[in-house]
Amino acid sequence: MANPLAGVHAARHRLKESHPLTLLIVERLALSVLLLWAVSVLIFAGVEALPGDFAQTYLGQSATPQAIANIRADLGLDRPITTRYFEWLGGVVQGDFGNSWASGAPVSEQITKRLGNSLFLAFFAAAISVPLAVGLGMVAVHYRNRIPDRIINILSLAAISLPEFFIGYLLIVFFAVQLGVATFPSTVYDGMSWSERISAITLPTATLVLVVLAHMMRMTRAAIISVMSSAYMETAELKGLGAFKAIVKHAAPNAIAPIVNVVALNLAYLVVGVVVVEVVFVYPGMGQYMVDAVTVRDMPVVQACGLIFAAVYILLNMVADIVAIVANPRLRHPR
Amino acid sequence: MRLREIPLTAWIGILGILFAFFCAVFASLIAPFGEREIVAGVWEPASDLYLLGTDNLGRDLLSRLIYGAQTTLFVSLAASILSFSIGIFLSFTAAVSGGPIDQGLSRLNDLMMSIPTLIFALVVLAVLPQNIFILIAVMAILDSTRVYRLGRAVALDVAVMEFVEAAKLRGEGRMWIIFREILPNTLSPLLAEFGLRFAFSILFLSTLSFLGLGIQPPAADWGGMVKDNKDGIIFGIQAALIPGGAIAALAVCVNMVVDWLLKRTSSLKGGRGDV
Numbered sequence: 001m002a003n004p005l006a007g008v009h010a011a012r013h014r015l016k017e018s019h020p021l022t023l024l025i026v027e028r029l030a031l032s033v034l035l036l037w038a039v040s041v042l043i044f045a046g047v048e049a050l051p052g053d054f055a056q057t058y059l060g061q062s063a064t065p066q067a068i069a070n071i072r073a074d075l076g077l078d079r080p081i082t083t084r085y086f087e088w089l090g091g092v093v094q095g096d097f098g099n100s101w102a103s104g105a106p107v108s109e110q111i112t113k114r115l116g117n118s119l120f121l122a123f124f125a126a127a128i129s130v131p132l133a134v135g136l137g138m139v140a141v142h143y144r145n146r147i148p149d150r151i152i153n154i155l156s157l158a159a160i161s162l163p164e165f166f167i168g169y170l171l172i173v174f175f176a177v178q179l180g181v182a183t184f185p186s187t188v189y190d191g192m193s194w195s196e197r198i199s200a201i202t203l204p205t206a207t208l209v210l211v212v213l214a215h216m217m218r219m220t221r222a223a224i225i226s227v228m229s230s231a232y233m234e235t236a237e238l239k240g241l242g243a244f245k246a247i248v249k250h251a252a253p254n255a256i257a258p259i260v261n262v263v264a265l266n267l268a269y270l271v272v273g274v275v276v277v278e279v280v281f282v283y284p285g286m287g288q289y290m291v292d293a294v295t296v297r298d299m300p301v302v303q304a305c306g307l308i309f310a311a312v313y314i315l316l317n318m319v320a321d322i323v324a325i326v327a328n329p330r331l332r333h334p335r
Numbered sequence: 336m337r338l339r340e341i342p343l344t345a346w347i348g349i350l351g352i353l354f355a356f357f358c359a360v361f362a363s364l365i366a367p368f369g370e371r372e373i374v375a376g377v378w379e380p381a382s383d384l385y386l387l388g389t390d391n392l393g394r395d396l397l398s399r400l401i402y403g404a405q406t407t408l409f410v411s412l413a414a415s416i417l418s419f420s421i422g423i424f425l426s427f428t429a430a431v432s433g434g435p436i437d438q439g440l441s442r443l444n445d446l447m448m449s450i451p452t453l454i455f456a457l458v459v460l461a462v463l464p465q466n467i468f469i470l471i472a473v474m475a476i477l478d479s480t481r482v483y484r485l486g487r488a489v490a491l492d493v494a495v496m497e498f499v500e501a502a503k504l505r506g507e508g509r510m511w512i513i514f515r516e517i518l519p520n521t522l523s524p525l526l527a528e529f530g531l532r533f534a535f536s537i538l539f540l541s542t543l544s545f546l547g548l549g550i551q552p553p554a555a556d557w558g559g560m561v562k563d564n565k566d567g568i569i570f571g572i573q574a575a576l577i578p579g580g581a582i583a584a585l586a587v588c589v590n591m592v593v594d595w596l597l598k599r600t601s602s603l604k605g606g607r608g609d610v
Contacts, residue, residue, distance in 0.1 A: 161586035165545050166579035272453045291546050294461040306458040310450045
């Protein structure tokens with residue numbers, strides 16, 4: 001072991017003695033930071049290593065070598081990759097993602113506005129879908145293998161199989177075109193009143209809810225069933241504990257971790273759902289911005305959006321893990 | 336496995352998948368018109384001649400749908416077979432060798448799984464040239480991370496079971512152990528996983544094509560057809576919903592088969608109930 005690491009090891013050991021839980025959480029946080037850094041390398045350098053030259057693809061096949069050299073110099077692509085990576089990373093840490101190749105405008109300006117829009121949409125979708133999914137999951141467990149469970153099972157299986165854009169267009173056809181009660185396209189702009197904003201995002205929110213609801217509900221159901229069929233629940237029943245007491249004392253602490261995990265996983269899934277739903281509903285969020293940038297190969301925008309989406313995803317997974325560690329003492333003693 | 340033990344939903348799923356493959360294989364015989372043939376006006380309603388109407392350029396929607404089955408099924412099947420091969424190969428290698436190889440592969444896998452698949456695909460496709468083989472490779476590599484995870488778990492799980500130990504002790508050869516002891520016990524979960532990957536590939540390809548980054552026009556592909564016809568929706572023209580429905584129907588069929596395979600797996604493992 002290298003010498004500088006010895007101090008870290010000693011500190012780790014002291015912390016393990018006094019606050020084992022804190023140590024686990026700190027380690028999980030450190031892991032996320034490391035992961036985020038690795039993702040930034042992957043998104044910047046890994047992409048660079050792929051075959052295909054930015055300038056070449058940007059200008060097209062018929063570009064002259066001189067034009068390609070010019071644009072490379074313009075965009076700073078002629079400098080070594082490590083220099084550019086650290087410049088980029090230094091900017092990112094300060095919230096500066098560079099300038100868009102297509103418009104020349106700073107990427108961060110666009111992103112702050114659009115990230116707010118996307119989070120607004122995702123927040124409403126989450127606020128509706130999480131309680132609904134956990135509730136329906138419990139209903140399914142309660143009526144396990146009876147008619148309501150089977151109906152929920154078949155419907156959720158169908159919902160999992162529908163592509164996001166198909167659900168979106170079905171809702172548009174039904175509610176916006178045939179009934180005329182909802183607005184489409186869902187454009188939002190500055191200075192829009194709250195009620196207008198809410199009515200604009202009704203359909204995209206409904207689509208996102210439908211997309212994640214089925215997944216979340218099926219996973220909640222499986223999590224609850226696996227807890228309920230475990231040996232300690234049988235013991236609780238055999239020793240004469242009432243059903244309610246058994247659930248409160250034995251099932252709930254064990255079910256929290258898997259359910260939080262399910263919720264976090266699906267909120268992370270919302271990140272992806274947002275991209276498609278924004279394109280369907282012409283909603284000015286991050287997803288639409290990223291897809292447009294990919295079409296014109298505007299790399300600074302693509303990298304910035306990719307990094308932010310990945311960061312949200314990593315953050316949610318981290319929260320899920322930490323809640324699981326806190327809720328379930330068994331996870332504090334790996335191996 | 337007895338045929339009458341297969342539930343009705345799985346039968347419907349199997350028949351649906353076979354029907355889609357039939358359309359894909361015999362597309363040029365069944366389709367009334369050509370894939371890129373402009374036969375009538377834009378967005379004509381369904382009639383005796385054009386059973387599903389025409390699309391945004393006046394091409395027969397039914398013919399495009401049949402040819403689209405070819406592209407959609409070929410690309411998603413190729414991607415899932417490739418991803419499965421990569422995932423199984425690397426995961427079994429990792430499980431057998433252990434040590435630094437296992438660590439290295441598993442950490443790389445964790446890293447790749449920490450970026451949402453669609454986002455990763457968008458970043459990569461922004462750089463790579465647009466080409467059907469590159470598309471298949473990108474889909475396969477991104478998806479193989481899921482197969483790797485399952486494959487490694489399954490391989491580690493089965494290799495230490497008592498019956499494998501018993502077979503070793505009674506002196507069976509390595510081939511017997513792999514094919515008669517380990518494989519039959521991993522076949523069911525792996526088959527179910529393959530189905531899941533296939534369903535995911537169909538949806539993923541359709542999503543990419545819908546975003547304009549998958550199959551490029553004029554080739555017919557179900558996701559791309561939704562994109563082509565989406566502008567008609569606001570005028571009450573539902574041409575975009577037909578390919579969308581086809582994607583959904585195919586994915587439902589695959590998922591119904593997978594559901595049955597998963598249940599079968601859990602009952603084989605002696606699981607309690609239908610977790």
